Amino acid sequence: MSVPLYQAKAEFFRMLGHPVRIRVLELLQLGPTPVRDLLAAIDVEPSNLSQQLAVLRRAGIVTATRDSTTVVYALAGTDVADLMRTARRILTDLLLGQEELLAELRDADARSE
Amino acid sequence: MSVPLYQAKAEFFRMLGHPVRIRVLELLQLGPTPVRDLLAAIDVEPSNLSQQLAVLRRAGIVTATRDSTTVVYALAGTDVADLMRTARRILTDLLLGQEELLAELRDADARSE
DNA sequence: TGATGAATTGAAGACTTCTTCAAGTTGTTA
DNA sequence: TAACAACTTGAAGAAGTCTTCAATTCATCA
Numbered sequence: 001m002s003v004p005l006y007q008a009k010a011e012f013f014r015m016l017g018h019p020v021r022i023r024v025l026e027l028l029q030l031g032p033t034p035v036r037d038l039l040a041a042i043d044v045e046p047s048n049l050s051q052q053l054a055v056l057r058r059a060g061i062v063t064a065t066r067d068s069t070t071v072v073y074a075l076a077g078t079d080v081a082d083l084m085r086t087a088r089r090i091l092t093d094l095l096l097g098q099e100e101l102l103a104e105l106r107d108a109d110a111r112s113e
Numbered sequence: 114m115s116v117p118l119y120q121a122k123a124e125f126f127r128m129l130g131h132p133v134r135i136r137v138l139e140l141l142q143l144g145p146t147p148v149r150d151l152l153a154a155i156d157v158e159p160s161n162l163s164q165q166l167a168v169l170r171r172a173g174i175v176t177a178t179r180d181s182t183t184v185v186y187a188l189a190g191t192d193v194a195d196l197m198r199t200a201r202r203i204l205t206d207l208l209l210g211q212e213e214l215l216a217e218l219r220d221a222d223a224r225s226e
Numbered sequence: 227t228g229a230t231g232a233a234t235t236g237a238a239g240a241c242t243t244c245t246t247c248a249a250g251t252t253g254t255t256a
Numbered sequence: 257t258a259a260c261a262a263c264t265t266g267a268a269g270a271a272g273t274c275t276t277c278a279a280t281t282c283a284t285c286a
Contacts, residue, residue: 005204006139009197010132012204017127018274022119035233048275050234060207069232069283077206083199084122086192091118091125093191094173131244148263161245163264182253182262 015059016083020044020052024073028062029081032074128172129196133157133165137186141175142194145187 003011016022023042027033039049053073056062063076116124129135136155140146152162166186169175176189 004132005201006135007132008204008208009200010130010135012200012207013126013135014130014273017123017130019117019120019123022123022126026119039233045276046233047235047277051274051276054234061203066233066282071233079199079203079206083196083203086196086199087122087125088118090174090191090193090196091121094125094189095121127243158246159263160247160265164244164246167264179252179263184263 012059015055015061018052018055020049021056024049024052024056025061025075025080026084028073028075029084032072034067034070034072036070038073125172128168128174131165131168133162134169137162137165137169138174138188138193139197141186141188142197145185147180147183147185149183151186 016025020042024038027038027041035046035049035053038053039046042049044052053062053064056073057064061076061080062073064071064073066072129138133155137151140151140154148159148162148166151166152159155162157165166175166177169186170177174189174191174193175186177184177186179185
């Protein structure tokens, strides 16, 4: 039965791997948000946003509820904030490492190695 | 200058979004590991593994050092373990939620709704 | 009821990423 | 130096994901 865990993990990370989806998840951390507001905050076509929202819905990480004429999205209770924090920390480390590398290369260059 | 943070994040998660890359990162959490051992542990062609290792290297999340005839990979100091833990937690929540949903559907079915 | 606004869907082509194959490095050992 | 082992690389087709467009749904308002 069932998908191996490392495969489920890979799919999960792939689901996160899109700038619009990241922005949506970050905005939803501030509280449930109507599509209208997401559209105002993110530079993206309505139909494109819908597609990305559909990906998040299918993954079960967000929920959509209709309030008469607007649809409101919310995080499905899971702790996305924590994940984003951790990702930011690692990312900062990685970018820092790259800067150090760049600095070394610059220095090496100055010494014309 | 520079890529917006949400885009860097998306790229970072995409880099994690492959079963072989996940397995490699998990194995490297146990300590530096020669390619040979990775190959023995993961069911993948050598050249395919190399391609995936190259992705991780380019991202700067692992380092490779050559010890005569074997190449040893290691985590580049960043706290990947934490990320994996968080991902597992969220994933567990999500899968649990899906099971509950399935159970509900089963019940509804039994009552022939 | 017909028109409008808000959001979603399906489908098609553009674009990326994956896998695989053959060829290339690098370092060791005979 | 030739042969070998351990990895890596480049390239090409297969597979998957993105964006966009036109069409659709759903609920309100005139």
